[in-house]
Amino acid sequence: MTTFKVEGMTCEHCVRAVTRALAKVPGVSRVTEVSFARGEARVEGTPDPGGVLTAIRNEGYEATPVAS
Numbered sequence: 145m146t147t148f149k150v151e152g153m154t155c156e157h158c159v160r161a162v163t164r165a166l167a168k169v170p171g172v173s174r175v176t177e178v179s180f181a182r183g184e185a186r187v188e189g190t191p192d193p194g195g196v197l198t199a200i201r202n203e204g205y206e207a208t209p210v211a212s
């Protein structure tokens with residue numbers, strides 16, 4: 145499981161946009177959680193972290209990896 149901090153999500157629409165984008169990233173087997181309240185996204189699988197960050201940024205949000 146990999147966690148990312150996501151800035152800029154304000155509603156469920158943002159959550160759906162980020163969830164859809166993450167599901168398309170190679171290596172992501174499941175989008176575990178996307179929360180605008182906590183500003184977090186969690187995915188399962190073995191994606192390239194750079195690919196995840198790019199997918200989130202392409203939707204218009206800022207993302208940073210969270211060290212676990």
Ligand SMILES: [Cu+2]
Nearest residue numbers: 154155157158
């Ligand atoms: Cu929104």
